[in-house]
Amino acid sequence: MQTNDNNNALSMLISIIVSFMIALTFFYGLDHLVMSMQGLPLNPDLSPAG
Amino acid sequence: MNDKRPSNQPERPSTQIRWGRRLWIALSMLLLVYGLVQAVEESTTLNRITPIGMVQVAGEPLITKTTPDIADVDTAEPIAAPRPSRSDYPNIGVSSRAIVWILAQLHLFFAALVLAVPLFLLTIELLGVYTGDERYDNMAYEFMKISLTGFSITAIFGGSLALALFVLYPDFMGYMMHVFGVQVLVYAILFFLESFFLYTYYYGWNAFRYGNLKWVHLSLGLMLNASGLTIMVLANSWATFMMAPSGVNEVGAVVGNIWEIMKGPLWNPINLHRFIANIAFGGTVVGAYAAFKFLSTNDPDRRAHYDWMGYTSNFIAILAFLPLPFAGYWLMAEIYAYSQQMGITAMGGILAWLFIVQAVLIGTILLAGNFYLWAGMSRTDGSDRYKGLIKYIAAVLVVCFLIWVTPHTLILSASEISLLGGSYHHILGPLGIMPAKNVAVNLMLVATFLSFQLYRRSDKVATVSWAPMGNALMVPIYVVAIVNIIFLGVYYGYFTNTVYKVGSSVAQVASTLVVIIAGIILDTLMFRNAKTLPSHWGRIPDRAQYALFALPIAFTWLMGLMGYVRSSVKTHWHVYTVMKDNSPDNYIPTIAYAGNMITIVTVLFLLCVLFMFWVANLSSTRQAKPAAGGAV
Numbered sequence: 001m002q003t004n005d006n007n008n009a010l011s012m013l014i015s016i017i018v019s020f021m022i023a024l025t026f027f028y029g030l031d032h033l034v035m036s037m038q039g040l041p042l043n044p045d046l047s048p049a050g
Numbered sequence: 051m052n053d054k055r056p057s058n059q060p061e062r063p064s065t066q067i068r069w070g071r072r073l074w075i076a077l078s079m080l081l082l083v084y085g086l087v088q089a090v091e092e093s094t095t096l097n098r099i100t101p102i103g104m105v106q107v108a109g110e111p112l113i114t115k116t117t118p119d120i121a122d123v124d125t126a127e128p129i130a131a132p133r134p135s136r137s138d139y140p141n142i143g144v145s146s147r148a149i150v151w152i153l154a155q156l157h158l159f160f161a162a163l164v165l166a167v168p169l170f171l172l173t174i175e176l177l178g179v180y181t182g183d184e185r186y187d188n189m190a191y192e193f194m195k196i197s198l199t200g201f202s203i204t205a206i207f208g209g210s211l212a213l214a215l216f217v218l219y220p221d222f223m224g225y226m227m228h229v230f231g232v233q234v235l236v237y238a239i240l241f242f243l244e245s246f247f248l249y250t251y252y253y254g255w256n257a258f259r260y261g262n263l264k265w266v267h268l269s270l271g272l273m274l275n276a277s278g279l280t281i282m283v284l285a286n287s288w289a290t291f292m293m294a295p296s297g298v299n300e301v302g303a304v305v306g307n308i309w310e311i312m313k314g315p316l317w318n319p320i321n322l323h324r325f326i327a328n329i330a331f332g333g334t335v336v337g338a339y340a341a342f343k344f345l346s347t348n349d350p351d352r353r354a355h356y357d358w359m360g361y362t363s364n365f366i367a368i369l370a371f372l373p374l375p376f377a378g379y380w381l382m383a384e385i386y387a388y389s390q391q392m393g394i395t396a397m398g399g400i401l402a403w404l405f406i407v408q409a410v411l412i413g414t415i416l417l418a419g420n421f422y423l424w425a426g427m428s429r430t431d432g433s434d435r436y437k438g439l440i441k442y443i444a445a446v447l448v449v450c451f452l453i454w455v456t457p458h459t460l461i462l463s464a465s466e467i468s469l470l471g472g473s474y475h476h477i478l479g480p481l482g483i484m485p486a487k488n489v490a491v492n493l494m495l496v497a498t499f500l501s502f503q504l505y506r507r508s509d510k511v512a513t514v515s516w517a518p519m520g521n522a523l524m525v526p527i528y529v530v531a532i533v534n535i536i537f538l539g540v541y542y543g544y545f546t547n548t549v550y551k552v553g554s555s556v557a558q559v560a561s562t563l564v565v566i567i568a569g570i571i572l573d574t575l576m577f578r579n580a581k582t583l584p585s586h587w588g589r590i591p592d593r594a595q596y597a598l599f600a601l602p603i604a605f606t607w608l609m610g611l612m613g614y615v616r617s618s619v620k621t622h623w624h625v626y627t628v629m630k631d632n633s634p635d636n637y638i639p640t641i642a643y644a645g646n647m648i649t650i651v652t653v654l655f656l657l658c659v660l661f662m663f664w665v666a667n668l669s670s671t672r673q674a675k676p677a678a679g680g681a682v
Contacts, residue, residue: 019522019523027530030557030561035557038553048550
């Protein structure tokens, strides 16, 4: 029982970390996309490239 | 839309022969295709612009026109816009502007209401057909009944406004008639169409209730909305022509066709903004009706019905309200693009203070809307899971509200400047500019959507196996979006150049929209076949109903305020840069005067709405027959 709980907690933790990674990548890409579409390119560190 | 409605499912109407549905689909497709074709044609600007002159290049043959255009038939000399002097304006002893202001605003309030109500009640009716629940149909009918008087009141104020304009501003109206010509008659014809569809839609409600006839009824509703929306966009073109004229030259002479005149740079932003705002406005007004009915009865069944009606109205209002600021941004961006001077007059000059008042009003709307959702959670026992989050949402709303209402430039005396240590407060000063306000607005919208999402989840338990994964994804979307909104506002707003500052506001809007869209999609998938917990309609504190009263009052005031700003940016022009206003009122009045005018109009509108509600109640009231021999 204890092992199952530990496994569930671990898989939940992994899910949360992966979800955060996905969300971060998505919004990072979104910032680049939206700014570029307006003719305002960004550097990889999100500082203005123009 | 609402799966927490009272039970008692009626039988689904018979649809053995489906010609009615085919009629509905054909009409919908026709309107859709027509709209798309128009939109595509709009984008090919060169096809629409009629050349006003031709140049023959030396050595080249003379250009011969192969297709006829407007210049072939209209060979008359272009007529410049009139330049009336002060004496050309009739003086009736009362401010002409005040008269037109009141009539125009009342007309617009009612027009917004009667355009919006058929839009969302057609959706409710359609929902009733698909779910087979007749209570949707009954509710839509009740919405229609209470707004019916509004159509007459709209026409009365519209006619009065037209007469007032012709009497008080004859040269201006003569010019507008000259520019728009036959389009005005098309506008009049559309009234006939709208009236036809309105009355057949309303009076045919019970006659066309089931089977194919129901689809005929829905088709009537569709045509009612199509004619109403066309009326709206035609009238919008007059307002946007006055702000940003197109199809005329620098002296106001008509050089383009009617389509070119209508399709000015501000036309579509205004169309979108008014379309969304009207729906939100209509939702708040009928919500107030439901609140009034809820409070005026002790019958549990009626309280349950009006509680549900109030919830549906608030649902419509909040859902329409969420994208409204973005439509407003687009409009202001187009105003700036058209004329920076006009944009600065609106947001950097005397009118800028009205945007602070706007922030107070929008804050009131969001706080009231959220409060209603939180109070509504008490309908279900399952809401206890989420109630702990309410205090955090409230804190975000209040802090953002305070940031939004922080002014930038204060009118200060010398001693006050000395006490403050400068023109701007050293800590609060940075909160007065747009980057801080953009962050605040977007966070308020995200918080409102969170309230909405929690409310929708409160009576359900997800049964899909991946529900924990869904929640694990939803939380990071909220967290990262909020961090992104703050980062975009702070970094680009305060530490980069102006171009990036303005551009980052679009990315902020995109982040907010991602939260809303992702939330809707995830919840739709996660709560499919969910276990539903019992809901108790009517089990809501009475004080929640006062939030439903606050919404239309704040919304009406807001519409009056921003309508005034939109009109005032023309300053001393009837038609910006083309026809000067030489009347005695050709100046922007003081903020106090404008505030009083807007308040008067708001109070008048609310009195008319009370009359509308009273008349709607009157139709369902029947006097008891006096007893024989009783007093006469």
